[in-house]
Amino acid sequence: MLSRVLVPMDDSEMAAQALKYALEAHPDAEITVLHVAGGPSSMWGGASGLALADDLEEASQEHAQDVFDRAHEIAAEYDAEIDTEVQLGHPVRAILKQADDYETVVIGSHGGTVAERLFVGNVAQKIFRRSPVPVTVVR
Amino acid sequence: MVETVLLVGVVASIFVGFNIGGSSTGIAWGPAVGAGLLSKVAAAGLMTFFVFLGGWTVGRNVMDTLAGDIITIEISLAAGVAVLFFIGTGILIANVFGVPVPTSMTTVGAIVGLGLATGTANFETIGWIVSWWVVTPILGFWVGAMVGRYIYPELNRRVQIEKSEGALITIDRSGSLPRPALGPNSTYGELTGTIVVLIIGCYMAFSAGASNVPNAVAPLVSSGALEANPAIFIATIAIGVGGFTIARRTMESVGTELSDIPLLAALVVMTTAATITTALSWIGIPISLVMASVMTIVGLGWGRATRPITARDAMRGETDTEITTGALKAEPDTPVTKIGEEEHEEVLSADDLFNPRAIMKYVSMWIIGPAMSTLLAYAFFVVVPGVA
Numbered sequence: 001m002l003s004r005v006l007v008p009m010d011d012s013e014m015a016a017q018a019l020k021y022a023l024e025a026h027p028d029a030e031i032t033v034l035h036v037a038g039g040p041s042s043m044w045g046g047a048s049g050l051a052l053a054d055d056l057e058e059a060s061q062e063h064a065q066d067v068f069d070r071a072h073e074i075a076a077e078y079d080a081e082i083d084t085e086v087q088l089g090h091p092v093r094a095i096l097k098q099a100d101d102y103e104t105v106v107i108g109s110h111g112g113t114v115a116e117r118l119f120v121g122n123v124a125q126k127i128f129r130r131s132p133v134p135v136t137v138v139r
Numbered sequence: 140m141v142e143t144v145l146l147v148g149v150v151a152s153i154f155v156g157f158n159i160g161g162s163s164t165g166i167a168w169g170p171a172v173g174a175g176l177l178s179k180v181a182a183a184g185l186m187t188f189f190v191f192l193g194g195w196t197v198g199r200n201v202m203d204t205l206a207g208d209i210i211t212i213e214i215s216l217a218a219g220v221a222v223l224f225f226i227g228t229g230i231l232i233a234n235v236f237g238v239p240v241p242t243s244m245t246t247v248g249a250i251v252g253l254g255l256a257t258g259t260a261n262f263e264t265i266g267w268i269v270s271w272w273v274v275t276p277i278l279g280f281w282v283g284a285m286v287g288r289y290i291y292p293e294l295n296r297r298v299q300i301e302k303s304e305g306a307l308i309t310i311d312r313s314g315s316l317p318r319p320a321l322g323p324n325s326t327y328g329e330l331t332g333t334i335v336v337l338i339i340g341c342y343m344a345f346s347a348g349a350s351n352v353p354n355a356v357a358p359l360v361s362s363g364a365l366e367a368n369p370a371i372f373i374a375t376i377a378i379g380v381g382g383f384t385i386a387r388r389t390m391e392s393v394g395t396e397l398s399d400i401p402l403l404a405a406l407v408v409m410t411t412a413a414t415i416t417t418a419l420s421w422i423g424i425p426i427s428l429v430m431a432s433v434m435t436i437v438g439l440g441w442g443r444a445t446r447p448i449t450a451r452d453a454m455r456g457e458t459d460t461e462i463t464t465g466a467l468k469a470e471p472d473t474p475v476t477k478i479g480e481e482e483h484e485e486v487l488s489a490d491d492l493f494n495p496r497a498i499m500k501y502v503s504m505w506i507i508g509p510a511m512s513t514l515l516a517y518a519f520f521v522v523v524p525g526v527a
Contacts, residue, residue, distance in 0.1 A: 038492045040498075042237055043396040043429075044440065044501075048440030
């Protein structure tokens with residue numbers, strides 16, 4: 001029985017699927033939804049915006065709010081509670097940094113636009129290859 | 140026959156101009172429109188006028204480079220049309236996939252490909268252009284970093300650009316002559332701020348015209364099939380049409396990217412990018428507005444993220460440089476845990492936002508894009524020698 005599950009989420013449909021799967025497969029686990037804000041983008045607006053914010057913590061939470069709202073909605077459908085956490089920068093690095101503290105990672109197979117994939121590559125694939133803990137890729 | 144080829148060329152020019160209008164209007168006016176300071180239609184109108192001004196004046200220097208200096212012979216009409224198709228393809232890829240492929244670089248790449256295939260490449264000019272392409276991002280980054288580190292925090296404290304409810308300016312009809320007055324919630328500061336945003340937007344539009352008008356038409360101007368003046372008109376109209384139509388979307392997409400940074404920062408970025416772009420266009424270097432903009436954005440964020448001490452500490456005079464490595468570096472003050480709030484295991488670090496490898500990966504696209512364009516054009520002109 002796994003007790004600590006990390007679910008990295010962006011605003012994509014696949015990420016929502018991953019959370020649903022995690023809730024179904026690990027009903028008794030503590031699930032943490034991780035959102036990585038300010039990743040590489042076509043003009044680096046997100047990253048710079050956060051760097052220039054007066055309160056980094058607050059600005060990051062604001063960025064993640066939509067994703068977390070959606071995550072809480074999904075969790076509510078399963079009568080489950082989830083924790084949320086926000087990290088900054090490159091999604092792969094940020095997720096890997098957190099993965100150590102968990103027993104498994106459940107991640108959507110892909111998300112984002114073609115451009116985003118060009119800048120950071122396929123996040124799920126990289127997590128799958130480099131994660132220190134077992135990874136479930138939801139497709 | 141020549142008329143048909145020219146017609147195809149002009150259509151290709153219009154396609155290129157139309158797409159340039161879409162993307163550069165987004166960059167020039169996205170922040171102002173996003174801040175609700177002017178309408179999209181007004182933005183497109185101002186864009187068209189200042190693009191024309193930029194193309195008509197400074198743009199001629201870039202036109203000369205593209206049309207006459209990169210290769211030692213003139214670009215024949217047929218070859219010019221082919222080059223335009225390569226430029227158009229680059230833009231299409233950029234727009235469909237949302238990847239920043241700088242148009243100016245694609246253009247130069249395609250013309251260099253033609254030059255290599257025909258053995259007419261002018262390596263002196265090409266080297267000169269490429270060296271500026273290396274310097275520009277570094278310059279943009281440096282200016283951004285300096286401002287972000289030393290000037291921005293102070294600037295941010297002093298300058299507030301806001302949009303209040305209601306019209307900015309109303310007409311005061313109480314006197315014998317109607318005269319403009321500030322709107323219900325407006326302040327003089329807001330009026331000044333709005334005017335500054337508009338001026339900088341126009342400056343950006345001007346530099347977009349200077350650097351981008353030649354991309355759309357220079358391949359046709361080279362052979363003399365099209366005179367420079369009507370060519371500038373054609374390009375302006377095409378860019379304008381793009382500004383009034385597809386820019387509605389790009390002002391949102393590119394605008395959102397730029398709106399992620401505070402308006403004040405966007406203004407710093409635009410001023411820097413427009414100045415670099417105008418100056419290089421002046422000396423005839425084809426340069427992309429996007430390139431200067433993006434690197435200034437990265438510089439600004441990086442400079443702010445890695446500043447050695449927080450502004451508040453500096454004000455208090457607590458600048459013990461001995462201990463800047465850890466506690467005082469970059470992170471804002473450790474957040475006070477509110478009652479009932481879960482304790483954060485790690486404090487977020489803005490340093491993480493600018494991973495050097497991610498930036499390198501991004502910059503590599505500026506090498507791949509023009510390299511692909513050069514290779515494809517070279518292959519094409521070798522395989523189909525009749526065109527060149």
